[in-house]
Amino acid sequence: xxxxxxxxxxxxxxxxxxxxxxxxxxxxxxxxxxxxxxxxxxxxxxxxxxxxxxxxxxxxxxxxxxxxxxxxxxxxxxxxxxxxxxxxxxxxxxxxxxxxxxxxxxxxxxxxxxxxxxxxxxxxxxxxxxxxxxxxxxxxxxxxxxxxxxxxxxxxxxxxxxxxxxxxxxxxxxxxx
Amino acid sequence: xxxxxxxxxxxxxxxxxxxxxxxxxxxxxxxxxxxxxxxxxxxxxxxxxxxxxxxxxxxxxxxxxxxxxxxxxxxxxxxxxxxxxxxxxxxxxxxxxxxxxxxxxxxxxxxxxxxxxxxxxxxxxxxxxxxxxxxxxxxxxxxxxxxxxxxxxxxxxxxxxxxxxxxxxxxxxxxxxxxxxxxxxxxxxxxxxxxxxxxxxxxxxxxxxxxxxxxxxxxxxxxxxxxxxxxxxxxxxxxxxxxxxxxxxxxxxxxxxxxxxxxxxxxxxxxxxxxxxxxxxxxxxxxxxxxxxxxxxxxxxxxxxxxxxxxxxxxxxxxxxxxxxxxxxxxxxxxxxxxxxxxxxxxxxxxxxxxxxxxxxxxxxxxxxxxxxxxxxxxxxxxxxxxxxxxxxxxxxxxxxxxxxxxxxxxxxxxxxxxxxxxxxxxxxxxxxxxxxxxxxxxxxxxxxxxxxxxxxxxxxxxxxxxxxxxxxxxxxxxxxxxxxxxxxxxxxxxxxxxxxxxxxxxxxxxxxxxxxxxxxxxxxxxxxxxxxxxxxxxxxxxxxxxxxxxxxxxxxxxxxxxxxxxxxxxxxxxxxxxxxxxxxxxxxxxxxxxxxxxxxxxxxxxxxxxxxxxxxxxxxxxxxxxxxxxxxxxxxxxxxxxxxxxxxxxxxxxxxxxxxxxxxxxxxxxxxxxxxxxxxxxxxxxxxxxxxxxxxxxxxxxxxxxxxxxxxxxxxxxxxxxxxxxxxxxxxxxxxxxxxx
Numbered sequence: 001x002x003x004x005x006x007x008x009x010x011x012x013x014x015x016x017x018x019x020x021x022x023x024x025x026x027x028x029x030x031x032x033x034x035x036x037x038x039x040x041x042x043x044x045x046x047x048x049x050x051x052x053x054x055x056x057x058x059x060x061x062x063x064x065x066x067x068x069x070x071x072x073x074x075x076x077x078x079x080x081x082x083x084x085x086x087x088x089x090x091x092x093x094x095x096x097x098x099x100x101x102x103x104x105x106x107x108x109x110x111x112x113x114x115x116x117x118x119x120x121x122x123x124x125x126x127x128x129x130x131x132x133x134x135x136x137x138x139x140x141x142x143x144x145x146x147x148x149x150x151x152x153x154x155x156x157x158x159x160x161x162x163x164x165x166x167x168x169x170x171x172x173x174x175x176x177x
Numbered sequence: 178x179x180x181x182x183x184x185x186x187x188x189x190x191x192x193x194x195x196x197x198x199x200x201x202x203x204x205x206x207x208x209x210x211x212x213x214x215x216x217x218x219x220x221x222x223x224x225x226x227x228x229x230x231x232x233x234x235x236x237x238x239x240x241x242x243x244x245x246x247x248x249x250x251x252x253x254x255x256x257x258x259x260x261x262x263x264x265x266x267x268x269x270x271x272x273x274x275x276x277x278x279x280x281x282x283x284x285x286x287x288x289x290x291x292x293x294x295x296x297x298x299x300x301x302x303x304x305x306x307x308x309x310x311x312x313x314x315x316x317x318x319x320x321x322x323x324x325x326x327x328x329x330x331x332x333x334x335x336x337x338x339x340x341x342x343x344x345x346x347x348x349x350x351x352x353x354x355x356x357x358x359x360x361x362x363x364x365x366x367x368x369x370x371x372x373x374x375x376x377x378x379x380x381x382x383x384x385x386x387x388x389x390x391x392x393x394x395x396x397x398x399x400x401x402x403x404x405x406x407x408x409x410x411x412x413x414x415x416x417x418x419x420x421x422x423x424x425x426x427x428x429x430x431x432x433x434x435x436x437x438x439x440x441x442x443x444x445x446x447x448x449x450x451x452x453x454x455x456x457x458x459x460x461x462x463x464x465x466x467x468x469x470x471x472x473x474x475x476x477x478x479x480x481x482x483x484x485x486x487x488x489x490x491x492x493x494x495x496x497x498x499x500x501x502x503x504x505x506x507x508x509x510x511x512x513x514x515x516x517x518x519x520x521x522x523x524x525x526x527x528x529x530x531x532x533x534x535x536x537x538x539x540x541x542x543x544x545x546x547x548x549x550x551x552x553x554x555x556x557x558x559x560x561x562x563x564x565x566x567x568x569x570x571x572x573x574x575x576x577x578x579x580x581x582x583x584x585x586x587x588x589x590x591x592x593x594x595x596x597x598x599x600x601x602x603x604x605x606x607x608x609x610x611x612x613x614x615x616x617x618x619x620x621x622x623x624x625x626x627x628x629x630x631x632x633x634x635x636x637x638x639x640x641x642x643x644x645x646x647x648x649x650x651x652x653x654x655x656x657x658x659x660x661x662x663x664x665x666x667x668x669x670x671x672x673x674x675x676x677x678x679x680x681x682x683x684x685x686x687x688x689x690x691x692x693x694x695x696x697x698x699x700x701x702x703x704x705x706x707x708x709x710x711x712x713x714x715x716x717x718x719x720x721x722x723x724x725x726x727x728x729x730x731x732x733x734x735x736x737x738x739x740x741x742x743x744x745x746x747x748x749x750x751x752x753x754x755x756x757x758x759x760x761x762x763x764x765x766x767x768x769x770x771x772x773x774x775x776x777x778x779x780x781x782x783x784x785x786x787x788x789x790x791x792x793x794x795x796x797x798x799x800x801x802x803x804x805x806x807x808x809x810x811x812x813x814x815x816x817x818x819x820x821x822x823x824x825x826x827x828x829x830x831x832x833x834x835x836x837x838x839x840x841x842x843x844x845x846x847x848x849x850x851x852x853x854x855x856x857x858x859x860x861x862x863x864x865x866x867x868x869x870x871x872x873x874x875x876x877x878x879x880x881x882x883x884x885x886x887x888x889x890x891x892x893x894x895x896x897x898x899x900x901x902x903x904x905x906x907x908x909x910x911x912x913x914x915x916x917x918x919x
Contacts, residue, residue, distance in 0.1 A: 015463075016444060023465035027419075032411035033404015035587075037538050038621045042855035045538060074404035086402045093394055093821065096829055097259030098401030099408060099538040099587030124864035130855060132538045132588050133259045134832020136866040138825070169824045170764065171817060173384075174756055174874040 003067040004029065007076025017063035021055070022046040024062050025073060033074040033102045037130070044129030047103040047110075048073050054110035074102035077109060085109045088145035096133035103129050108143050116151050118143065137168075235364035237326055238372060239297040240270055240319030242284075243364035247347050249276045253283045254291070254298035255308040256559050257397060258586035258593070259829075260884045261822035262308035264395045266316055268818055269309070272389040273320030273380065276360060277346040283396060288561035289580035302560035304594045304712060306785035306882020309818060313880055314380075321378045323367075327360050330367035334358070383816050383877055392821035397585070409557040409584040412544045414614040418447055418460050420606050421467040422617060423476065424627050425455040427484045427848035428707050432457055433477040440470040449474065452605045460606065464618050483707040484848040491633060491706050491845060492529070498656030498702035499527065499637040505672045505703070508683055511696035516650035520641025524735045526728055528638065528908045530720040531842035533631035533713055534850075534858060539587020540624040543603035544616040547572055552579045552607075554600055557586040559593040567597035571604045590833070591712035595664065596629055622853045629711025630843055632658035632677070636724040640732050648732060648747075650696035653681070653724065659703050660717075663710050672703030679717035680725070680782055680889065686879075688718060688784045690725070691754030692747035708845060714833060715888035718784035722889030723896065723910070726780035730897040731906060740779055740897065741767055753813055753876065754781055757790040760811035760872045765792035775806060778897025780890040787814040787881030791831075793867075793894035797902045801917040805835065805865070805895060811872040814881035824871040827887045831869055834891025836861045839912050859913075 004011045006029050013028045025034050025048070034057060037045030041059035048057045049072040050065070065071070077083050081090070085108045095101045104127070111118055111126040118126065123143050131139070234244035242250035251270045257263040263283055271281050291298045299312060324344065331349040332339040341352045347360040383390060400406035425432060435457050437449035445466035450458045457476060461467035498504070517523060544555040545568075552572035558564040564581045572579065581600075586593055603617040619627075634657025641649045659674045661667065680688045681699045713719075733743035741762050748755040758781040762768075767779065774796045781790035794807040810827050817823055840859040844851045852858040892910070899917060900906045907915050 016466075019465055023463065027463040027465065030413075031404070032407070032413075035408075035538070036410065036540070036618075038855050040621075040854050040856060043538070043860075077403070081399070081402045089402055090394075090398055093398060093825070095259070095395075095398055095401040096261070096825060097538065097586060097588050098398075098406060101401050102404050105402065127863045130538070130860045130862065131832070132536060132590075132860065134829035134861075134866075135825075136832060136861075136863040137828050137869050139863060168868070168870040169820060169873070170871070171820045171873045171875070172760065174760075174813065174876045 002062060002065070004065065004071065005067070005069060006031065006071045007073060013062070015062055017061065019062045021048070021057040021060040021062060021065060021071070025057060025071075031073050031075050035099055035102055037100065042130070043100070043103070044107060045100045045103040047106040047129065049106060049110060052113065054107055074106060077105065083109060084146040084149040085112065085142070087149060088142040091145060092138045092142040094135050094138040094142050096135055100129060100131045104131065104139055108139070108146065111143065112147055112150060117147050235368040237323035237364065237368055238319050239294070240316055241274060241323040243327075243360050245361045245364070247277065247280050247359050247361035249274065249281045249347070249360070251281060251283050252298065253285050254301045255312070256301070256303040256561065256583060256586060256589070258303070258559065258589035260308065260826060261395060261819065262303065263397055264393070264822060265309050265818040266312065267396060268389040268393060269313055269317050270320035272386050273317045274324050275344045275346070278388050278393065280347060281396065285583055287580050287582060288565040291562065292565070292576060301562050302594070303589070304559050304591060306787070306884045306886065308884070310786060310880040310882050317380050318375050318378050321380060322373050322375065325373050325378070326367040326370045327363055329370055330363040331356070331358050334363065334366065389818050390816075392819060395822065407584065408539055408587050409544065409555055410539055410542045410587065410618060412555045412584070412616060414544065414546070417544070417614040417616055418462060418610070419464040419467050420450070420458045420460045420603070420615050420617040421464060421471040422452060422456055422458040422602055422619060422623060423471055424623070425478050425480065426626055427478070427480040428709055429483050430478050430480040430848070431455050433479050435477070436475040440474050443470045443473065446470045448610065450606050450609050452602050456602060458602070458606050458617065460610065460615060464616070468620060480848060486707060486848045487846050488844040494704050494706070495529075495633065495635045495656045498704040499635055499654055501702055504654055504700040505674070506698060506700050507675055507678050508681065508697055508699040510698070511650070513650035513652045513696035513698040516696040517639055517641035517652055520649050521644040522642040522646070522735065523639065524731060525637065525639045526731055526906065526908055527635060528724050528727065529635040530633070530723065530910045531844065532633045532708060533837055533841045534625050534628045534843050534852070535588075535590045535592035535713060536625065536858060536860070537586070537588030537590060537592055540619045540621055541592075541599040542616065542618040543599045544614055545600070545603035545607040546614040547604060547607040547611055549611070550574070550578055552604055553582065554603060555582045555584060556600055557584050557593055558597065558600070559586070559589045559591070560595055560597070563595045563597050564600045567600040568604055571601045572608060590714040591716070592628065594712060596711060621855070625853050625858060626850050629709045631713035631719070632660055632710040633706070634658065634677075634720055638724060638728040640728070640735070642736060646736050648695060648736060651694045652698045653728070654700040654702060655721065655724070656702040656704050658705050658708070658710050660710050660712060662703060662705050669703070672701060674701060674703060677701050677703070677717055678721065680721040680784055687786055689751070691751040691781060691783060692744070693750050694747055707848070715784065715830070715885045718782060718885070718889035719834070719837065719892065722780065722782035722784075723892045726782060726890065726893030727896050727906065727908070730778070730893070730900055739768070744781065753788045754783060756874055756876070757781060757788040757811040757813050760874045761790035761792050761809050764811065764870060764872045765794070765807075765809040767792060776898050776901035778894045778899070778901060780893035780897060782889045783886070784889055785882030785886045786879065787812060787883065787886040789886045789890045791887070791890040791894040793898040795895060795898040795902060797899060797917045803839070803899065803912060803917060805867040807870070808867045808891070808894070809870045809872070810887055810890070811874060812887060813874045813876055814883050814886070815875060815879035816877060817873050817875045820873055823873055823883050826883045827871050828869050830885070830887035831891050832861055832866060834888040835865070835895070838892040838895055838910060839865075842911050842914070
């Protein structure tokens with residue numbers, strides 16, 4: 001029996017030491033927001049925070065987790081989706097199928113904690129999770145927006161980011177051709 | 178995505194057979210027919226059930242349920258896999274219903290409910306970019322009929338003519354100003370009225386839309402932000418056990434034996450199951466334990482004669498097809514062979530594109546439960562009814578004793594369409610453990626090894642020019658595998674398979690070639706392999722668009738004409754193709770100066786009833802490293818139901834197209850796929866994703882698809898830009914296998 005602190009709650013887990021943290025969280029703790037994508041730390045769908053650090057939980061064995069470690073999953077990131085990253089994700093309508101987005105949001109939250117106002121290059125380097133639907137442009141816009149919400153606290157700034165994001169889209173009534 | 182039709186007919190045929198099909202492993206087809214009355218579908222605006230799908234609220238018709246608190250439940254028959262159809266269909270219903278958009282929510286009828294109500298919700302399958310374009314009319318009529326009944330109920334209550342009653346955002350008022358009510362208050366009375374004749378329902382002019390046609394936010398975002406959305410892989414049922422499966426790594430190979438004594442003592446393991454004659458599963462109390470035991474299970478396979486197949490031998494087989502004397506000629510206009518033979522100058526180029534895996538982020542999975550009188554599954558599927566058919570066939574229970582509970586998909590891209598192989602596996606396991614729900618999950622490795630891949634092909638492109646450099650003829654031949662030959666029971670004599678020539682059609686409306694050449698011959702040489710193939714988002718437009726549009730670049734260079742101008746010469750008969758080409762060129766600033774080292778490429782192509790064009794801006798470093806800086810795309814899908822979601826689909830299509838162009842290939846060695854996970858089947862990441870700009874140029878005179886059409890112009894636009902940068906064409910995908918030198 002292993003003690004696990006997930007989202008501020010302690011769980012007694014009966015799993016083998018080589019069980020990946022991902023499957024411990026999904027099958028023993030019972031939280032399924034953290035996703036299985038590859039099992040080899042390539043895609044990042046399984047991203048969680050351990051003591052505030054971003055970890056790809058599919059490749060992190062239970063034996064490496066200490067009882068004092070504080071694990072945060074997508075379910076514990078905020079109350080009622082209030083984290084600036086979640087607010088920005090909704091404003092930009094980032095998700096398509098949504099399967100990778102728990103991991104994307106956890107990666108973005110981790111980036112902003114370390115670097116409250118990242119440049120495009122910082123985002124390139126930090127946001128390496130795979131999204132097969134191809135939401136990358138919106139992820140970038142939403143990270144910038146979340147940074148603005150975080151550091152300047154201004155709705156107006158966020159609105160400007162949204163306008164920047166949508167500036168790429170033009171609809172022209174072409175009439176009959 | 179069952180059988181492709183070159184020009185899909187609208188639902189005008191009074192009665193046709195709708196084939197619900199599901200292909201078993203090895204390409205054997207099992208299928209059966211359900212009657213599908215197209216006229217009855219037209220009447221869905223008037224069909225009411227006392228029970229409804231949800232059982233709460235007043236059902237006005239199959240599409241609209243209204244609850245006393247004014248909540249509007251819109252029924253969505255199509256599957257949602259990220260493409261946004263759920264929101265778009267709800268917009269169309271709400272537009273005609275004139276309800277308060279803020280009070281709209283959705284629910285999905287099950288395939289079993291659809292069957293029980295004589296398919297009142299019509300075709301539930303979701304593929305071929307058909308989600309909106311083939312159901313817009315009957316869902317809008319559903320909204321309009323419900324509005325008419327609600328207004329009539331209010332008029333009856335107030336004893337006034339219905340012509341004096343109007344509605345805005347679910348609030349009904351009388352012209353006198355004396356009466357006011359809401360949809361929720363009159364819904365029960367309205368549901369008892371005789372529905373209007375659907376033929377007499379007049380739909381709004383799309384140019385006057387207020388809810389549809391607008392970039393409203395998706396309805397299905399909230400639970401994707403906090404992990405609360407339950408995908409099929411997240412399903413939990415009381416007493417559930419988990420299964421990990423392994424299919425023979427060589428397609429057409431067989432399972433001989435396994436030694437379960439080696440794993441039965443491992444933690445949590447409950448049973449080892451022979452799933453079918455080529456698949457074995459381990460069932461345990463957690464998936465991780467099942468997978469560990471499966472990895473440890475000694476298995477003997479009979480790999481069979483295909484174990485000696487390789488990418489090299491398949492390439493030889495296809496190359497033979499390029500030069501074989503016999504091939505199916507779908508188009509032969511003005512004797513192109515003779516014109517090219519007699520031409521002063523000839524050019525020829527051979528291109529190739531590989532097998533591609535779908536690699537949805539959510540691996541294949543299905544939860545199934547079997548008892549003697551009920552078979553059920555919880556599953557992510559693009560075709561709930563094909564899943565129902567698979568469940569029935571594999572369980573041996575009649576359709577009426579089966580049902581499928583659809584979960585939104587963690588990616589589809591064609592993988593979760595007609596075949597439903599994973600549903601068959603899950604119920605086959607569950608059948609051996611009656612009463613116990615079994616959640617079967619594929620590892621990523623299993624998912625990569627057992628797909629229905631984008632078919633492999635090569636193309637030989639030839640053109641002739643006269644002494645003045647004027648084009649006299651084009652001859653193209655595609656040699657490669659056929660999706661229909663693999664999936665369909667229909668014989669294809671002489672390799673006659675128009676679907677593999679998608680995008681080169683003469684007929685307008687679906688995937689028409691947008692050029693009139695002085696002479697043209699289009700051929701297909703069917704060369705099938707043992708590797709399973711199927712529709713892969715964009716299907717055959719992707720490689721066919723590449724072949725045509727990259728060769729257009731080569732022809733333009735041979736003629737010494739700018740690539741945009743060269744195309745325009747042949748597009749006089751194709752104003753819509755030309756419209757998007759011009760829109761992309763204008764937005765991208767085609768012909769304007771670029772920073773040093775940057776180059777542009779352009780392409781246009783048609784698929785799924787929509788017109789697409791793109792301009793790419795790239796640079797290639799001294800070391801041969803590619804950067805795609807900017808990608809401008811233009812699309813005409815006729816009507817733009819939600820412009821921001823159209824843009825999202827185009828942004829996504831560009832990611833999928835760039836991944837395929839840059840990195841995508843599944844190679845074969847010893848009869849099996851060599852790539853196993855994202856380390857050797859790379860996906861584009863955020864850092865590599867270009868700045869994408871989208872121009873939508875709706876002409877409001879047709880309904881085109883959105884999910885797939887753009888992908889086919891991504892590869893040629895990028896490859897043509899690389900040609901401009903390096904002076905050398907890239908003819909074999911993926912780009913990563915080519916040495917790019919500036």
